[in-house]
Amino acid sequence: MVDISEYSQMFRDKKFEEISIAERTLANGLEALRLQRDLDIINKYAQGPNFCDFPIGTGRIYPNFQDRFNVFGYDICGVYVDYARSKQPDFVENFQECCFEDPYDKVKMDTIVSLRVFNNIGDKKTAMKNIARILNNNGVWLLNIPPVLFNDATFHTNLKQAGFTIEDYYGYDWVSSWKQMNKLEARFRQVITKFADLKLLPYFLYKIIDHLMPRKGLIMVVARKTL
Numbered sequence: 207m208v209d210i211s212e213y214s215q216m217f218r219d220k221k222f223e224e225i226s227i228a229e230r231t232l233a234n235g236l237e238a239l240r241l242q243r244d245l246d247i248i249n250k251y252a253q254g255p256n257f258c259d260f261p262i263g264t265g266r267i268y269p270n271f272q273d274r275f276n277v278f279g280y281d282i283c284g285v286y287v288d289y290a291r292s293k294q295p296d297f298v299e300n301f302q303e304c305c306f307e308d309p310y311d312k313v314k315m316d317t318i319v320s321l322r323v324f325n326n327i328g329d330k331k332t333a334m335k336n337i338a339r340i341l342n343n344n345g346v347w348l349l350n351i352p353p354v355l356f357n358d359a360t361f362h363t364n365l366k367q368a369g370f371t372i373e374d375y376y377g378y379d380w381v382s383s384w385k386q387m388n389k390l391e392a393r394f395r396q397v398i399t400k401f402a403d404l405k406l407l408p409y410f411l412y413k414i415i416d417h418l419m420p421r422k423g424l425i426m427v428v429a430r431k432t433l
């Protein structure tokens with residue numbers, strides 16, 4: 207048995223009925239813009255032939271790469287994997303229930319994308335080594351993490367020891383830093399959310415605002431397997 211965090215256990219034990227709740231929280235204008243921003247960055251670095259969305263969650267990311275790559279999707283949550291398989295009946299083997307602590311290792315990847323998760327992984331050092339193990343040499347791992355983790359020296363030491371070199375990183379996703387916002391920022395975030403929901407906020411404008419806001423909610427790390 208591998209040791210996993212409480213956060214991971216909560217997802218592992220999810221019931222099928224909970225998928226629709228998770229999907230509903232993502233079905234709004236602001237989330238659509240955030241997804242576009244994630245995809246924009248991923249698109250700059252994604253390489254094939256094998257692309258793995260790890261973890262897939264409800265399937266925000268992987269469908270956007272199926273026209274170009276052999277797409278794989280892994281997650282600790284069995285019902286998310288079943289859900290993806292039900293949507294991809296010809297590729298069920300590409301979707302596997304597994305975790306960072308013990309990943310499916312029968313296929314080597316050229317790109318692995320890990321969004322909105324890594325900060326909550328218990329044993330990050332082991333997870334990094336495992337990601338390196340299922341990546342081809344010169345493969346790329348894109349992960350987004352809060353600035354506080356990016357500013358932690360141990361994160362960089364572990365990444366290096368696992369065989370990665372940071373090729374690039376982007377501070378972005380101001381809207382997700384809501385816990386740190388002052389009243390004015392929080393009010394502005396509400397306005398942004400409203401405009402996004404009304405589809406009155408074009409992506410280019412959202413991107414400019416996100417760029418100009420000094421506070422960053424996430425750092426997208428582009429790590430290349432170099433060892």
Ligand SMILES: C[S@@+](CC[C@H](N)C(=O)[O-])C[C@H]1O[C@@H](n2cnc3c(N)ncnc32)[C@H](O)[C@@H]1O
Pocket residue numbers: 210213214215217218260261262263264265266267280281282283286304305306307320321322323327
């Ligand atoms: C907030 S969701 C993000 C899903 C997806 N990456 C996205 O950006 O939409 C977090 C995901 O991490 C998965 N997860 C949590 N702990 C994990 C672990 N130890 N190994 C693999 N997946 C894990 C959960 O099942 C869930 O699907």
